[in-house]
Amino acid sequence: MSVLVTGGAGYIGSHTVLRLCDAGQDVVVLDNLTTGFDWAVDPRAEFVQGDVADGALTRSLIASHGISAIIHFAGSIIVPESVADPLKYYRNNTSASRSLIEAAVEGGVSHFIFSSTAAVYGMSGLEPVGEDAALAPVSPYGRSKLMTEMMLADVAAAHPLTYGVLRYFNVAGADPRGRTGQSTAGATHLIKVAAEAALGKREKVAVFGDDFPTPDGTGVRDYIHVTDLADAHALLLEHLRDGGASTTLNCGYGKGASVRQVLEAVRRVSGVEFTIEQGPRRAGDPAAIVARADRIRETLGWVPAHDDLDAIIASALRWEQHLSQRNRHG
Structure with missing residues (x-):
């Protein structure tokens, strides 16, 4: 009952691999290292460098390792880039996912977990958004993810495959034991960017928009610690293996923090007054995107262990310090 984790050398993937290995699972990681790191x-997992779109490779891995479940993280995730280069996103996200799902069906894989996004909801309004809300993504990134959700539903109706879709909200933080974290250069996640600014790795933090219909005018997001998100994947895998039905679940805490609140928290936790530059809104940015998070708790018995903004920021800062030391020492 081995698990194939695609994109397992990336940010969320590497945390989930840790969680699975800590639980004694047999894990195979497939990653092309475009944005991940070997x-x-x-080291308890077997690492294979390659692309999920390579059908011959994925079929070989499924057969040779007796893969019974796939957790699919691999893909491109930057919304503005998807607007500028939509075909890249339909290739890396939608087309590559189709190839992987086909290999899973042909190889008799029983369970498939897909890394999706709150971007499938589009401009959702100020209230928390539930899984049954209208799906209206406004970017090629969101649409490329929604297309894969739809493919999985159709394939599961036609073949003996159960699946889980996890729609992430804003993921942040790092492994509490310091084993992995967000390491990609030029990342656009707010807490990552602010942590870099606090440690002198960036000159400033840009804020996009201060005229949203929110309490302080800046965008509101639901920030979830990456370790809690990794736990959700492990619990979802257990749910499917125990005969649970296919399901789609939001991954968030059900509460929001504004951009301004996050930056104030990073300043408070770090003790550093870094530069903040106010700019106009970006096209397609919703005023707020917060999860209704009751379904994941009820379905999986998921109980977050790191639901504290200051603790999330502290772990991100510790990881940035680790990266600085690692880079200095090669």
């Missing part, structure tokens, strides 16, 4: 892969 050193981020838990």
